[in-house]
Amino acid sequence: MTVLDAFAVLTMKNNQRGFMFLSAIFLTLIVSFIALITLNAKYKVQQRNSTLYLTAINLANEQFAFIEGDAGDIPTEDKKSYNGMSESSEPIEFKISTSRNGNRFTVKVEWTVNGETETFESTKTIYQTGGQNSNEN
């Protein structure tokens, strides 16, 4: 449309004057809106919450394995992650807490990124002494 406008100048009638200028203004608005939406999306994409969520899932599974094996608490260095950021910045620390209701174990993983606290919770049935293990996530 806009490219055609340039050629339309040559065949422009009196009552069409200013049309090209108007379309340029509209195009400016449209491009501005697209840029606004895309640039907003860029920051959300770069936050990479999915990687941190995956990290939390794996940490919860690690905690379940340690509970099943009665191996104590998972190492502190495992609870720190540089996923989604450069190694020069401070690592994200994951807090892991476990609660128990009979043989039902619930592991809660919490982490804070950009001032917002995210949580992942997983529950599993573990028979620590029976020798046979069943699970339900």
Added chain:
Amino acid sequence: MKIKLNERGFILAEFLIALPLLILLLYALVTLIIQTSKIAREQVADYVLETEAQEVLDRITADARTAYSVKIEPATSLIDAENLILKCHNKSDKSTTLTDNLEKRVYAVYSANGKPFHVYEVRQNEIFRNPITGGNSYGDTIVRQLKYYFVPEKKVLHITLEMESDVTKQKVKFTTAVYMPGYQSE
């Protein structure tokens, strides 16, 4: 085209104002399209990276659950990686297929034909080598670290995996562990 006397030059003036504006806008539009494509490509490449890393961990933990024997060997001197050899023959655990019960599974890290390091699953007879990572046309990945630590008395296999996207150079590092209920000390 009929133009009144007092309106002469209006079209030329409008043209001179609007044309640079249009060129500027077209430049902005093209830049926007290029940026959006770049973001989309990076996004897909990072998604591939996460998916492949999780696939490796899922497969290893699923096999380790049914394994009665575990052996860890150095994979290569070039990167910090180890090979994992599992023997799965555990009647007390609920395996889904016959092959799950009988096969030896090897998770090997190596570089084939000068390509980046990938994780391969080597089956019983060591002829079939199934690549688990790499080769994705949306973005190749490189294995930077794959380490295991097994505590026999607790039957807990500790796994650390670090991978990098060849497109975005983004790194992800996951640690997890799996309890091996059928493990028998040799």
